[in-house]
Amino acid sequence: MRRGLTISGINVLAILLMAFTFAVWPLSAPVMADSSQVIDDSTTPEILTDTLSELSSDSAVVSASDIMSDKPAQNDSVFRTDRLNALVLMILFSIVILVYTKWAREGKRLFIRKISGLDEVEEAVGRATEMGKPVLFIPGIQEIDEIETIAGISILGRVARMTASYDTPLLVPVRYPMVLAAGQEVVEQAYIEAGNPDSYNRDIVRYVAGEQFAFTATVNGMMMRERPATNIYMGAFFAESLLLAETGNAAGSIQIAGTAQPAQLPFFVAACDYTLMGEELYAASAYLSHEPLLLGGLKGQDWMKILLIILIVIGIILASFGFGDWYFSLFESM
Amino acid sequence: MNLWLILAYVLLIAAGIFLLYKAFKSGDRRFIYLAVAFYVIFPVLITLHLPIEISPEVRQLYKAVESLPDSATVLLTFDYYPSTLAETEPMSRGALHHLFRKHCRIVTMTTVPLGGPSIAERVTRNLAEEYGKVYGIDFVNLGYKANYVAVLKGMGSSIETIYPTDNSGTPLSDIPIMKDIKSYSDMDFIYVVSDNGIVDYWMSIVNAQYDIRVGTGVTAVMAPRFYAYLQAGQMTGMLGGMKGAADYEMLVNQPGTATKGMTAQSLVHLFIILSVIAGNVVFIIEKKRKRQGAKV
Amino acid sequence: MKTTVPIIIAFLSGFVMILAFFVSPESVTFGNFELEPEVLSWVTIVGGFTLLLGVVSIVRVNYNAVKRRNDGWVYKLATLISVFAMAIPAVIPNGLSPLFGTGPGSIYDWLFNYLDAPMMSTMFAMLAFYIASAAFRAFRTRNTEATLLLVTAVLVMLWRIPMGEIMLKSIHESIPGLINTYIMNGANMAVQRGIIIGAALGAAAMSLRIMLGIERTYMGK
Numbered sequence: 001m002r003r004g005l006t007i008s009g010i011n012v013l014a015i016l017l018m019a020f021t022f023a024v025w026p027l028s029a030p031v032m033a034d035s036s037q038v039i040d041d042s043t044t045p046e047i048l049t050d051t052l053s054e055l056s057s058d059s060a061v062v063s064a065s066d067i068m069s070d071k072p073a074q075n076d077s078v079f080r081t082d083r084l085n086a087l088v089l090m091i092l093f094s095i096v097i098l099v100y101t102k103w104a105r106e107g108k109r110l111f112i113r114k115i116s117g118l119d120e121v122e123e124a125v126g127r128a129t130e131m132g133k134p135v136l137f138i139p140g141i142q143e144i145d146e147i148e149t150i151a152g153i154s155i156l157g158r159v160a161r162m163t164a165s166y167d168t169p170l171l172v173p174v175r176y177p178m179v180l181a182a183g184q185e186v187v188e189q190a191y192i193e194a195g196n197p198d199s200y201n202r203d204i205v206r207y208v209a210g211e212q213f214a215f216t217a218t219v220n221g222m223m224m225r226e227r228p229a230t231n232i233y234m235g236a237f238f239a240e241s242l243l244l245a246e247t248g249n250a251a252g253s254i255q256i257a258g259t260a261q262p263a264q265l266p267f268f269v270a271a272c273d274y275t276l277m278g279e280e281l282y283a284a285s286a287y288l289s290h291e292p293l294l295l296g297g298l299k300g301q302d303w304m305k306i307l308l309i310i311l312i313v314i315g316i317i318l319a320s321f322g323f324g325d326w327y328f329s330l331f332e333s334m
Numbered sequence: 335m336n337l338w339l340i341l342a343y344v345l346l347i348a349a350g351i352f353l354l355y356k357a358f359k360s361g362d363r364r365f366i367y368l369a370v371a372f373y374v375i376f377p378v379l380i381t382l383h384l385p386i387e388i389s390p391e392v393r394q395l396y397k398a399v400e401s402l403p404d405s406a407t408v409l410l411t412f413d414y415y416p417s418t419l420a421e422t423e424p425m426s427r428g429a430l431h432h433l434f435r436k437h438c439r440i441v442t443m444t445t446v447p448l449g450g451p452s453i454a455e456r457v458t459r460n461l462a463e464e465y466g467k468v469y470g471i472d473f474v475n476l477g478y479k480a481n482y483v484a485v486l487k488g489m490g491s492s493i494e495t496i497y498p499t500d501n502s503g504t505p506l507s508d509i510p511i512m513k514d515i516k517s518y519s520d521m522d523f524i525y526v527v528s529d530n531g532i533v534d535y536w537m538s539i540v541n542a543q544y545d546i547r548v549g550t551g552v553t554a555v556m557a558p559r560f561y562a563y564l565q566a567g568q569m570t571g572m573l574g575g576m577k578g579a580a581d582y583e584m585l586v587n588q589p590g591t592a593t594k595g596m597t598a599q600s601l602v603h604l605f606i607i608l609s610v611i612a613g614n615v616v617f618i619i620e621k622k623r624k625r626q627g628a629k630v
Numbered sequence: 631m632k633t634t635v636p637i638i639i640a641f642l643s644g645f646v647m648i649l650a651f652f653v654s655p656e657s658v659t660f661g662n663f664e665l666e667p668e669v670l671s672w673v674t675i676v677g678g679f680t681l682l683l684g685v686v687s688i689v690r691v692n693y694n695a696v697k698r699r700n701d702g703w704v705y706k707l708a709t710l711i712s713v714f715a716m717a718i719p720a721v722i723p724n725g726l727s728p729l730f731g732t733g734p735g736s737i738y739d740w741l742f743n744y745l746d747a748p749m750m751s752t753m754f755a756m757l758a759f760y761i762a763s764a765a766f767r768a769f770r771t772r773n774t775e776a777t778l779l780l781v782t783a784v785l786v787m788l789w790r791i792p793m794g795e796i797m798l799k800s801i802h803e804s805i806p807g808l809i810n811t812y813i814m815n816g817a818n819m820a821v822q823r824g825i826i827i828g829a830a831l832g833a834a835a836m837s838l839r840i841m842l843g844i845e846r847t848y849m850g851k
Binding site for chain 2: 734739742746747748750751753754755758761762763765766767769770771780783784787788790791793794795796799810814815818819822823
Binding site: 078079080083086087090093094097101143145147148150151153154155157158176177178180181182185186203206207208209210211212213214216217221225239240242243245246249260262265267269270271277278279280281282283285289293294297298300301304305308 | 680691702827836837
């Protein structure tokens with residue numbers, strides 16, 4: 001069965017996007033300055049998301065349309081020329097990913113290096129089954145709109161399929177209601193696909209607390225009472241990472257962690273048995289499923305990284321010899 | 335130095351070594367927790383003042399603030415949760431001492447809903463009383479607004495649109511200090527004290543797009559991440575953890591809780607180092623014994 | 631249909647946000663309707679509805695445990711009481727009494743400042759103990775990399791305390807400066823950047839897979 005949009009469909013969309021870009025770029029007609037100003041959701045990564053109280057009062061919420069500006073827009077054209085370099089990189093990135101995905105679909109064999117932490121997931125679930133103890137899975141402490149949480153939920157689906165097959169109890173405490181909804185959907189589907197729908201219970205995934213340390217305290221209590229045999233932490237974690245990992249260690253659990261938060265990696269490395277670092281978290285879903293399409297995407301991403309390394313090396317050489325301002329300007333916003 | 339003080343600390347160190355020995359013997363980590371508890375509580379009760387070497391990034395931030403003209407306008411943020419007060423409140427206090435002494439006009443705000451506004455209110459008013467500063471004339475607390483990206487972006491064009499009133503509900507138009515502070519362009523410096531990733535947004539949205547200098551105070555865990563910004567020149571100085579706060583307290587000549595905490599931090603660090611070294615010595619000895627046993 | 635419609639919605643939503651990044655805001659403004667901010671507001675509204683899900687979940691789980699008198703049911707009862715004790719006074723309008731609402735002097739404010747905040751600080755403070763036990767257990771000279779980790783950790787821990795700086799300076803005056811330059815501003819910064827770049831690429835690749843419907847496990851498929 002074909003997965004996702006077809007490759008020819010993707011090609012059409014890519015061409016449309018590029019055509020749109022080049023069609024609107026030369027437009028230089030001044031645009032009427034409106035009363036609103038764009039909210040720039042830039043590429044910077046993580047932040048502790050605000051909790052329930054940000055929705056408690058209308059007057060506390062700033063809607064973007066409240067922002068009035070008398071200043072004219074910086075760019076007169078429709079297309080933001082200061083982001084052309086980002087667009088080029090994005091298109092190149094997309095093409096590389098799609099090419100490898102296409103090759104994977106055609107049956108080309110793709111080598112992916114061993115990731116010990118992921119190889120151990122099935123062993124760890126097996127251990128829990130033998131001991132008759134539950135598996136504890138935490139898909140991070142951020143909201144569902146964060147990519148790390150989505151990665152965590154994807155891995156949860158795979159783990160839930162394993163626990164459903166082995167009929168191992170699964171505990172999934174979550175911090176946000178939307179993550180609860182997504183998690184319940186994923187786990188239920190996993191149990192149905194594993195042919196064990198009767199073992200599914202909607203309280204497998206449970207909302208425990210909205211505040212970071214209240215969540216941590218609850219989960220720590222769960223660990224000390226339930227004594228799970230395996231703890232899997234996959235997603236975004238912050239200060240509570242060591243609290244969770246050390247408590248899990250004290251409870252005698254085998255622990256596998258994965259996060260893209262650089263500040264928390266040392267804590268997981270010190271306290272867990274296996275740690276997935278950065279992009280290994282995003283690769284986990286592909287790695288566990290061994291699906292060619294997903295693996296193809298991984299390879300494409302790696303080639304993009306090689307390209308970036310080459311670009312950096314060129315920059316280092318040029319900077320070391322004191323010229324190359326034109327090269328650096330390619331990567332700056334205009 | 336007081337002989338009794340030296341004796342007390344020698345006894346403390348001996349107690350720690352004993353507890354470490356018990357931890358090795360029994361394998362119970364609670365002996366380690368007990369030792370850490372001693373090393374944290376004891377210096378709070380009997381403080382030993384240690385000479386503090388100022389870090390270059392702290393000195394950079396101090397110099398940047400010191401070079402501001404008197405009566406400059408500074409935005410001071412309280413972007414931290416109550417859980418990190420021990421590290422971050424001394425930074426805010428140090429900043430306020432420095433800014434009030436220079437007669438700077440201070441605008442405070444927060445992007446943290448849980449406790450941010452009340453911490454800002456408490457800390458600022460407390461120190462303002464000491465310096466005889468008047469709310470509304472010398473400083474103002476704007477409080478909290480949700481949707482931090484919109485807030486950071488919006489303040490670049492109009493603060494009053496984002497914050498029609500201050501934290502107490504007074505319209506900004508009725509507050510004298512805000513009469514000529516309309517956006518970032520009316521400010522001379524932004525002093526961010528934070529315990530979360532909002533610092534990235536201050537750098538990418540505010541510093542990069544509005545070309546205003548930003549100095550930060552962050553927790554020790556986060557500090558290593560921001561050396562890249564320091565090196566690139568985007569960040570004008572950084573206070574990293576309690577050590578950074580203590581350095582700043584020394585520079586503004588107002589030793590406070592961070593300076594007191596240095597003794598506890600020193601003892602705990604030394605204990606951890608000792609336990610790690612001792613653990614490795616035992617590990618190596620046991621490894622050698624196993625090898626010799628295997629040979630036999 | 632059940633699978634295709636969500637994929638199309640995911641694709642269109644992602645495409646719209648990408649478009650908004652590259653196109654000037656005035657181009658996607660139609661009267662009072664601004665595309666990107668509007669979509670961001672929808673996220674907040676949907677989040678508001680899902681709050682109810684969370685409350686229902688926490689009440690159901692804990693109520694069942696109390697009803698069945700499971701182990702530790704008293705703590706579950708305390709959880710339920712806490713949830714309502716904080717929520718009910720906060721949602722009652724402040725006009726009825728200064729004790730209600732979330733302003734200074736209210737029950738919510740008192741509970742937050744005198745119970746919640748100290749508990750948050752306590753949990754954070756526990757990190758000190760856990761770091762000690764984690765370091766005690768994890769820093770072993772098992773191999774070259776572990777030894778390097780151990781030596782670096784010891785140097786940085788010494789560098790961050792006054793006593794340690796004095797000790798390092800007594801060996802050589804320039805050691806703290808060298809640690810700052812070569813470890814913090816050198817190796818540490820390079821590694822942080824490398825991890826962030828790798829993670830960002832991984833996130834971008836995953837986002838693309840989600841948009842194109844290749845990655846569907848988050849939907850339970």
